[in-house]
Amino acid sequence: xxxxxxxxxxxxxxxxxxxxxxxxxxxxxxxxxxxxxxxxxxxxxxxxxxxxxxxxxxxxxxxxxxxxxxxxxxxxxxxxxxxxxxxxxxxxxxxxxxxxxxxxxxxxxxxxxxxxxxxxxxxxxxxxxxxxxxxxxxxxxxxxxxxxxxxxxxxxxxxxxxxxxxxxxxxxxxxxxxxxxxxx
Amino acid sequence: xxxxxxxxxxxxxxxxxxxxxxxxxxxxxxxxxxxxxxxxxxxxxxxxxxxxxxxxxxxxxxxxxxxxxxxxxxxxxxxxxxxxxxxxxxxxxxxxxxxxxxxxxxxxxxxxxxxxxxxxxxxxxxxxxxxxxxxxxxxxxxxxxxxxxxxxxxxxxxxxxxxxxxxxxxxxxxxxxxxxxxxxxxxxxxxxxxxxxxxxxxxxxxxxxxxxxxxxxxxxxxxxxxxxxxxxxxxxxxxxxxxxxxxxxxxxxxxxxxxxxxxxxxxxxxxxxxxxxxxxxxxxxxxxxxxxxxxxxxxxxxxxxxxx
Numbered sequence: 001x002x003x004x005x006x007x008x009x010x011x012x013x014x015x016x017x018x019x020x021x022x023x024x025x026x027x028x029x030x031x032x033x034x035x036x037x038x039x040x041x042x043x044x045x046x047x048x049x050x051x052x053x054x055x056x057x058x059x060x061x062x063x064x065x066x067x068x069x070x071x072x073x074x075x076x077x078x079x080x081x082x083x084x085x086x087x088x089x090x091x092x093x094x095x096x097x098x099x100x101x102x103x104x105x106x107x108x109x110x111x112x113x114x115x116x117x118x119x120x121x122x123x124x125x126x127x128x129x130x131x132x133x134x135x136x137x138x139x140x141x142x143x144x145x146x147x148x149x150x151x152x153x154x155x156x157x158x159x160x161x162x163x164x165x166x167x168x169x170x171x172x173x174x175x176x177x178x179x180x181x182x183x184x
Numbered sequence: 185x186x187x188x189x190x191x192x193x194x195x196x197x198x199x200x201x202x203x204x205x206x207x208x209x210x211x212x213x214x215x216x217x218x219x220x221x222x223x224x225x226x227x228x229x230x231x232x233x234x235x236x237x238x239x240x241x242x243x244x245x246x247x248x249x250x251x252x253x254x255x256x257x258x259x260x261x262x263x264x265x266x267x268x269x270x271x272x273x274x275x276x277x278x279x280x281x282x283x284x285x286x287x288x289x290x291x292x293x294x295x296x297x298x299x300x301x302x303x304x305x306x307x308x309x310x311x312x313x314x315x316x317x318x319x320x321x322x323x324x325x326x327x328x329x330x331x332x333x334x335x336x337x338x339x340x341x342x343x344x345x346x347x348x349x350x351x352x353x354x355x356x357x358x359x360x361x362x363x364x365x366x367x368x369x370x371x372x373x374x375x376x377x378x379x380x381x382x383x384x385x386x387x388x389x390x391x392x393x394x395x396x397x398x399x400x401x402x403x404x405x406x407x408x409x410x411x412x413x414x415x416x417x418x419x420x421x422x423x424x425x426x427x428x429x430x431x432x433x434x435x436x437x438x439x440x441x442x443x444x445x446x447x448x449x450x451x452x453x454x455x456x457x458x459x460x461x462x463x464x465x466x467x468x469x470x471x472x473x474x475x476x477x478x479x480x481x482x483x484x485x486x487x488x489x490x491x492x
Contacts, residue, residue: 026215050215052208061208067223073483074244075441082227083400088362096205164440
């Protein structure tokens with residue numbers, strides 16, 4: 001009985017520690033833009049990105065539902081899902097990684113901190129080791145994470161048919177903007 | 185003493201594991217499972233027409249679809265007619281999406297100098313997850329057709345309404361997989377004026393069709409309308425004498441903003457009343473028309489979705 005109490009006593013701080021370190025968002029924003037000279041802009045926004053960051057260990061994960069990317073053109077959106085990322089076969093893009101310069105960030109002090117993130121990005125069934133930079137803006141106990149980087153479609157086996165090769169660029173600029181709150 | 189200690193070690197191991205990335209990922213999956221988001225089946229077919237008739241697809245809200253369709257002559261007419269290519273009937277049409285569920289369209293066919301107008305409304309959408317998910321999609325479509333040929337007998341009293349006929353359809357579809365989709369189309373065609381006294385004014389048909397995707401941008405389609413032996417008036421036939429059931433096979437080829445549909449069919453007309461009830465060609469005797477539909481979409485009403 002005594003040892004059980006010890007158990008519980010041990011576990012309570014552990015549970016507390018977790019709750020205090022885990023920041024989450026379910027409506028983060030990820031946008032992308034294809035830099036091609038096309039009359040129709042190939043760009044889309046996803047405002048339903050979910051992500052979690054553990055401020056104690058620096059672990060950071062993203063889960064991005066590809067069907068939630070919305071384009072101005074409905075047809076472009078259909079083609080994106082059907083022909084390019086094949087979102088029925090590969091519904092999600094994920095990132096699993098770590099903030100590598102965690103010690104340089106003081107989560108209890110407001111301010112903007114440059115961050116470097118390393119991990120594995122999965123898209124269209126292909127996983128790649130990546131490293132991106134961005135920033136954490138900490139304000140009133142909330143974290144606003146932003147980043148801009150470029151991915152190559154070729155790296156993820158997303159092929160562009162020659163017919164539209166001049167309309168869609170190989171290089172896709174990605175913007176991330178997530179506002180994390182302490183997970184309750 | 186030993187057992188609870190082990191228990192403690194295990195439990196703290198569990199809480200320690202919570203820090204790992206995979207567990208954070210599980211946490212996200214758990215959250216999305218709780219939300220149980222509804223996921224609608226999309227792109228059951230590549231375009232709003234299966235071949236001759238309507239498919240379950242609509243154009244999206246604010247999108248204009250210009251459709252130009254041709255049916256050449258019958259290929260069994262030999263080299264003199266260059267296998268039918270010397271003749272052509274065509275339909276020009278404009279379709280527009282009023283909402284994501286409702287589309288309307290108008291068209292003009294050279295065949296019988298017809299004007300036509302239709303609506304198509306999505307009643308139920310195939311979906312998974314969420315409340316009221318459905319294994320099938322159901323749409324309703326109705327069209328009105330006005331033929332403007334000169335009166336056959338101008339001496340008798342002719343009424344304008346005699347030129348009009350109607351078609352009503354239910355479209356029941358299921359996307360079985362990325363590659364395979366099927367649909368059934370119970371249909372009803374009404375003529376204000378039938379040609380002969382013994383011809384039916386009301387004709388019932390059951391259509392069926394489907395597609396198999398051969399590659400991401402190419403699919404093989406089949407469409408068949410079977411005229412049902414249902415007669416509302418005693419003494420009338422259930423179909424117009426000499427007509428055959430409509431059969432069409434073809435390919436959808438998608439290239440960016442265009443969809444090309446190339447097909448072979450025994451029907452000449454491209455409106456519901458003409459291909460369902462007035463098809464005279466016998467597919468298996470070579471009364472086959474080569475034809476194509478060309479579709480080009482334009483997003484005209486801006487941006488169903490605003491970028492910040």
